Amino acid sequence: MRRSAHFLAVISMVMLSVMPVFSASWKQCNGTPVSPKYQPMGISWDLCSMPEGSPQLRAFFSALYEVRHYVNALGFGAGFQRIHNGRCLIEHDNDRSDVAVVNRSDIDGRLGLTMTETDGCNFSWEEERIITADVMIASDLDFQRADESTVITRAPAGTKIGALVMLHEVGHALGLDHSNGFAVMRDGLGARAPFVGMTPGSGGLSSELTGDDVLGISRIYGYDPRYRNLFVSSQLLRNGSLVNNNIDPTNGDNIHPDPLLVCPGDRINFYATVGNDSSTRENTQVAVYADADPNAYYFPTSGALAVFNLSLGRGEHSFPVQFTVPASMPPNLTQNVFVSIPSTNPFDRKGYDNAARSRLRIRRKPGC
Ligand SMILES: [Zn+2]
Known part of the structure; x- marks a missing residue:
């Protein structure tokens, strides 16, 4: 595993609380x-x-x-x-x-x-x-x-x-019937479908049930599954549509250029999505990091671009995140932006869905 981008950490500790939308349905x-x-x-x-x-x-x-x-x-x-x-x-x-x-x-x-x-x-x-x-x-x-x-x-x-x-x-x-939520049960491809980050070689196919789907299961079967899992996705719901998270919340959710040319000190905004499949409220850290290797799935113990504390109930939780481009950003290297949670949370049943690569890629602008 390459860890080519060990940026200076910009740590911000924020307790976020967001309300998910559920629309699971069943026959x-x-x-x-x-x-x-x-x-x-x-x-x-x-x-x-x-x-x-x-x-x-x-x-x-x-x-x-x-x-x-x-x-x-x-x-x-x-x-x-x-x-x-x-x-x-x-x-x-x-x-x-x-x-x-x-x-x-x-x-x-x-x-x-x-x-x-x-x-x-x-x-x-x-x-x-x-x-x-x-x-x-x-x-x-x-x-x-x-x-x-x-x-x-x-x-x-x-x-x-x-x-x-x-x-x-x-x-x-x-x-299960169709859902308009952040769910595998979204109806047809016109409604788009979410993928979940999964470590290559883990056997995961980037497809798994989400909190919305599991809510539907709990209603059909009359019990709440005890299986607890957090995951990271590179998509989010905006106004009922599923979109990639490489959009700028400070600029009307416009899609960032690819790659986004940046200079040290620039503040970059996009979205992070963390999902909770169970009804148990969970606490976890969330990190944003950049790596030239598109398969660099890990939780950065150093060099994170941003770190948050998140407390989340069941569902998909998407929120704007900001990081500052560090002075150590190497030239001539396009880097992928990742969002991850630690694989050490003891309640978290699937470690291989804890990091997801965004479509957002950054590259140092020549001359800065
Ligand atoms: Zn269907």
Whole structure:
């Protein structure tokens, strides 16, 4: 790990308190949330469209492990394979929940589709339960690890959004509906999707449930998950839209140039986002640092550009941050700006989502 930029620390200790907005929703029948009838509901995977060892299958296992951090309503089924005339076959209404990768045209041009079969909601005294859920994901998506510094605004073929769509669809199998919040369950790509910073090589795919999603789970299943996790993201909600955090709150939220040319002493403004998945109020430090290495994920013990103390309840917490360009800023070197929290918080279950690279990059202006 390179740590090329050991700037002089500019430490400001601020206790921030911000109110998140929740908009998680879930399916209901007569006021009762709809969830799988027999839990855990095992989901089997199509080894024809998602072969052993493929990134598609890894995305599915990652999504299932992720939801099982919070609720045991879904479980592992088995691999299956049916091939007819050289084509992968998947079937619905066969009393089994399946996940498969399919042609986008087979799911009406969507990125993903989850077909749930329920026992119905016909009478006012009834509860409705999910019997099976078949999850289908468009085959032209890229299932490799995504870049957390870039908010996805649309999904052309190849966009690294496969793992996020997989998690979103598995969320539907849980009973979650769409959200306008900072959530994996945001509806479609017109509404954009958040990525979470994840250390390369950690196995994380930059896609995980957020506090808004977990709130929905707690409402469906009637308990509050004990799994506590903080994460860092390079996106934030502004007026209901998800945007990258390389915008200037002191200049109408305009996007900074790339790279932003700076001189020592300049004050640079952008946003930091830290998320809390649990309802437990957490306290943590937050650091801003710069590094020429785009994969320099760490918590700076020295050389931070800014350090904050943050106390945060459940949800996504975005706030303006400012740092001063230090005199030690090297010339001729473009540096990535990161936001991170320490990996030593004992309650924090996932260490690999504690640093995120912003799309904001800075470079020393020649002659200053
Ligand atoms: Zn959806």
